[in-house]
Amino acid sequence: MPELLLELFSEEIPARHQRRAAENLKKLVTDALVERGLLYEGAMSYATPRRLTLTVAGLPAASAPTKVERKGPRTDAPAKALEGFLRAAGLSSVDEAQIQTDPKKGDFYVAVTEKPGEQATDVIAEIIPKMIEKFPWPKSMRWGSGKLNWIRPLRAITATFAVDGEDTQTINFEVDGVKSSNVTYGHRFLAPEPISVRRFEDYAAALEKANVVLDLDRRMDIIRADADNLAFAQGLEVIADKGLLEEAAGLVEWPVVMLGKFKQEFLDLPEEVVTTAIRSHQKCFCLRNSETGKLADRFLLISNLAATDGGKTIVAGNERVIHARLSDAKFFYDTDLNTPLEARLPKLDAMVFHEKLGTQSERVERLVGLAAKVGPMVGAHADDAARAAKLAKADLVTDMVFEFPELQGLMGQYYALAQGEKPDVAAAILNHYKPSGPSDEVPIEPVSIAAALADKLDILAGFWAIDEKPTGSKDPFALRRAALGVIRISLENQLDLDLATLIGDHIELILGTPDQDKMADLMAFFEDRLVVQMRDNGVAHDVLDAVLGNGGLAKGFTLPSVVARAAELATLLKSEAGESLLAGYRRAVNILRAEEKKDGKSFADPVDNSAFALDQEAQLFSAIKVVNESVAANISNEEFAAAMNDLASLREPVDAFFEGVLVNDDDDAIRVNRLNLLAKLRDTMHLIADFSKLAG
Secondary structure, three states, X not given: OOEEEEEEEEOOOOXXXXXXXXXXXXXXXXXXXXXXOOOOOEEEEEEXXXXXXXXXXXXXXXXXXXXXXXXXXXXXXXXXXXXXXXXXXXXXXXXXXXXXXXXXXXXXXXXXXXXXXXXXXXXXXXXXXXXXXXXXXXXXEOOOOOOOOEOOOEEEEEEEEEOOOOOOXXXXXXXXXXXXXXXXXXXXXXXXXXXXXXXXXXXXXXXXXXXOOOOHHHHHHHHHHHHHHHHHHOOEEEOOOHHHHHHHHOOOOOOEEEEEEOOHHHHHOOHHHHHHHHHHHHOOEEEEEOXXXXXXXXXXXXXXXXXXXXOXXXXXXXXXXXXXXXXXXXXXXXXXXXXXXXXXXXXXXXXXXXXXXXXHHHHHHHHHHHHHHHHHHOOOOHHHHHHHHHHOOHHXXXXXXHHOHHHOOHHHHHHHHHOXXXXXHHHHHHHXXXXXXXXXXXXXXXXXXXXXXHHHHHHHHHHHHOOOOOEOOEOOOXXXXXXXXXXXXXXHOOOOOOHHHHHHHHHHHHHOOOOHHXXXXXXXXXXXXXXXXXXXXXXXXXXXXXXXXXXXXXXXXXXXXXXXXXXXXXXXXXXXXXXXXXXXXXXXXXXXXXXXXXXXXXXXXXXXXXXXXXXXXXXXXXXXHHHHHHHHHXXXXXXXXXXXXXXXXXXXXXXXXXXXXXXXXXXXXXHHHHHHHHHHHHHHHHXXXXXXXXXX
16 A cells, blocks of 8 residues: 655654644645645554654555646637737647637637646655644744754654555655655664664564654553553552653653652651652652552652663662652741741732732732622631631742642642641632632532632632733633633532622722623623533523523523523423414514514503403413513522423413414504503513524
């Protein structure tokens, strides 16, 4: 099978960029091949720390010939126009052109030329250098006197094209002084000699012999299996870390798992401190005791060498570094414990949160007030919520968090407990950042809920107050995540909070003056996020739009009530009664819209029941009156299922009305009264939702 083999051999590619780079290589090359008429059967890309590899199978030896048509002037055009056409088309006379007829323009000349196919090797030699020069690395560098930008210095290029039954051909080209060849190289230390290759099959086999596992996923599997086996033999189990696993596989071409040890005294540190120090600094895996579940004084390192001494020197080196790192962590921890969190608060004066929103100290003041307000609404004591908010950011100025920023919140919890704070307050220091993403859990304890909501509402109100809102795909302050956090906390804890009032008051606090437009705009942002969140949960966007369109969060709706109302509305619309009622609503609204346009006024006057000429009018009026009162009462009590059942009872009188009543009666007084009746029907249904926003 005809096949392209391409390898870009360089100095070490950062692990975090390898998978995406391999995908980009495949897409860029295959797209360019198809664009030039070279269709293929399959393509695979690979990455190691020192190489990006692409194999494309089923390529033709050349692209198919193509016909090119060039439209010329009319057959009766002046001689100069014909001469210009012949010259541009490469024809010697009009006899070589075809004549085509257009019903409107008449007869005209067309030059049809056949463009021969291109050899695949020529096309590849042309597109690969261009691809390399424009490769989309997140960051790149130059080296020496060259002009090429690449992630790390590019050292060699392997490019071969194999056709069934023929010798493999090297595709010759040059990029910034690096010439392509049929030569690659094995492991930097274990097999650095050059290797001649023909096609992917012998290339992959040769690299395997030269201590290079080409496939990133296979290296991950090797590390996972060997780590589990080595840990099991010691009565231990590996603390799973998918991100670290991929990173470790991206650091080695020939993974060898080794077991190391550190002093037991470091186990007195918080577990997260130990695992973070070992993971961050040495990219090693931590272990637990299989029986007790406690952190073990062992770690697994991933070497890129099968050392002659069995890895003793490598393990000893890693043990020395980890000892130093854990010693530093212990010093930070012990030092931090000597200073209470509250005593650290003045240092927040020097930490700017945002130039327009002040320092972290100023932000903490806002958080304290907001948490004290929210606390009683969610079942927390105001003093506890305020205390948690006051200490929530104090660990930002500790030595441990300065060294390991990812431990913010967690270290605050440890220090708060050690210094005698209430457990609920200490837990809130950790949990006020939650949820940090869609898969993160939400706080469920009242003090934690109050602190988390205060943190997110302050961020949102603050940035809305200074007009720093997300635009398109840009959201530098993670405001979408903050809004989704508020939504998830409210829904999963069933919190009936008046967000509009909370946010309106907080914007006024920040600006020093009320701003209803900013509040309403932020409420609309919440509604957009809610639609996205509930769409992922199976609630149709138009159903949620209908509920929100009836007032929305800016009118004091709570998030749980909106979702509950939408769920009941969706159930109603799936029923036969709901479908019929919706059809009647649309008919009524269409009639009203047409007549309001014709009369130049809206119909909102009281219905005169003495003017009814038919029983169906009286029956519908009576039903609307009863349903209007019951729906309003049920909504007030948040009995949305009952409200929907009330609404469904309108089906029969609505159907009977449209079957037996002509709305646009010749008597204008009767006509207007019937239009007022339809307006009353519309308004009653709008107590539940704005049905005009429903699709279909």
